[in-house]
Amino acid sequence: MTHPRSIVFLTDYGLADEFVGICHGVMARIAPEAKVIDLTHAITRQDVLQGALVLARAGPYLPDRAVYVAVVDPGVGSDRRAIAVETGSGAVLVGPDNGLLSMAWEALGGARRAFEITAESLMLPTLSKTFHGRDVFTPLAAHLAAGVSIEDVGPQIDVADLEVVELPAPMVAPGKVGARVVAVDGFGNVQLNVRPEDIQRAGLGDRLSVHGRSAPRVSVFADLHEHALGVIVDSQGYVALVVNQGSAAELLELRPGGTVVIE
Amino acid sequence: MTHPRSIVFLTDYGLADEFVGICHGVMARIAPEAKVIDLTHAITRQDVLQGALVLARAGPYLPDRAVYVAVVDPGVGSDRRAIAVETGSGAVLVGPDNGLLSMAWEALGGARRAFEITAESLMLPTLSKTFHGRDVFTPLAAHLAAGVSIEDVGPQIDVADLEVVELPAPMVAPGKVGARVVAVDGFGNVQLNVRPEDIQRAGLGDRLSVHGRSAPRVSVFADLHEHALGVIVDSQGYVALVVNQGSAAELLELRPGGTVVIE
């Protein structure tokens, strides 16, 4: 293979420290020709579910057969396993075995084979107890991108034994959908764990309300008056609460993990 | 052409979400060899004028014949047009037709030809109403960088019909310059819409004052006492209020869009 595979990199490290830069250095040493795409480093600290969601939804927009390396890892240094998972689509996912990768492999054709990462020759000699992003995960991803076989990272393990995380489903009743806030973006748009078909199953139409406020269903922001609340289907196909030229999260005082009832 | 053109990428998306990373993925799928330069993603949300200024001033420092893709787009999903503009210098600008690109084409040799982006084959099939950065603008920029002709993006339109934005001029009177705050940088330096020649036209010398405070005109920070206010010509040729080892914006309580009188 002439060209190395692309690497997709997601963490909760933030950009206030040099952690992400150090990992880029590590990958550049091992696979200097590989393109590294920073998906995001702003996952809420140790929020494995949020990381899993972002990773899974990004798949269609990322290079095929990429090597994904994701680190949201509250259990670093404990006995949680480090894993590499090959998906049905030919991508490889690298990270801790805490469910972080599980939604992504579902979105990428399923987990075809999984391996526990144990080969010390593919890790850094500085192997620390606290920074496996630098010492275990990104070096391994770079080796895989550069052509190392997934079979060389360690013993194969049963995909049925891997940890998974799941998004709770909304509660749908006649005239009501009980929803959970999945994410709030930088514009204050509130993404819910609700699909348009859930609204329909509840028998609701376009005249919705949230917390006693009118929230008409619209197709674009510009259909709302300035500063008015509305419901749209967002760019990922989920129902979201939005305010035209404003923040729905602020207006409704909602944060990720919060609950809301659409009526 | 062996090498793809470079892509310059500016938005108001911020880095707290994965939006920028997703767009990088989209571009890497279409033009894997193109270098993408993140000019900034920290434009104040929906501040088209600020985005236009940053884009226009950056030109001399960016690769020639780059494809610029800029997204500050309060009208996303409305009937505002999506455009690609070829400049006199050979650059191409891609973004919404809301004036965001207008100062850049002036700085890059003028708008030679403009096209409305309508070719769905150059967009993503997921075409959403809210995320045209992902679905329209960055895929188009990547196609152009990879060699697609600007004539293939859609019908040619009259450059005279394009939206433009303009920086208001300062008010110059004998002994006074009424200025507007164009930008505040991370160090607290306050850039004004004032050129050194405006100071001269007002008949002012080097002993200036602002809000009743002495603000001598100096050529470098180090000419000021520590924590002292002064006036310099900044790295873009504009008059700026600065504090040595401190923040002029905090001292004078100034924000972008605010006004100030230099005497």
Place this chain on the structure above:
Amino acid sequence: MTHPRSIVFLTDYGLADEFVGICHGVMARIAPEAKVIDLTHAITRQDVLQGALVLARAGPYLPDRAVYVAVVDPGVGSDRRAIAVETGSGAVLVGPDNGLLSMAWEALGGARRAFEITAESLMLPTLSKTFHGRDVFTPLAAHLAAGVSIEDVGPQIDVADLEVVELPAPMVAPGKVGARVVAVDGFGNVQLNVRPEDIQRAGLGDRLSVHGRSAPRVSVFADLHEHALGVIVDSQGYVALVVNQGSAAELLELRPGGTVVIE
């Protein structure tokens, strides 16, 4: 040389402005093929010691023979020199002569030769008094990465005359180590200027206390109860105060430069 050298880029510019993006543009114009690794741009404004520490510790994780360009430069525009330093390991360091580079050359085999940067042909014609990152340092780094000889940047200077910065040593007494906070990372972990051997020299064991609170020495976060304070050796080999699933910096109200006594 077929391939340009990699460039490592560190500043205190932050990402709220376009400064970093502009510098990337400058480097892409001069050395389009060079890989640029953003080590971090979040050094505390004008904190030369912090920048020096981050740069020095990153070396083992960055490409060999890289060109480092670092800008934390309170004296910009004054008569402080701009320098390029060749290290024993074959790396080159570019930046202001204020000590910022000094810990890095120690870590990279010592300063073999140093040159003052005076060649205007290697700077930008827009040479400003305030933005030497754009006009002097990054263009020079890109020219060096592209193959220009360090001997062409200006006159050779005596390495013994270069400015240096040093980390103060901890105060070690029987039963006590007086420490300084070197850094607080985004997780709230507090890195001290203390090595494990300092703890040992003080005759302290694993049952430590800090500010009257019990802080057992553990090897991984997971050895601590949730929200409990502890002492670990961090991924750089330094003693750090940590809280499992929490912020030691918040708990103890500590900031970089602060002091703490371990007993």
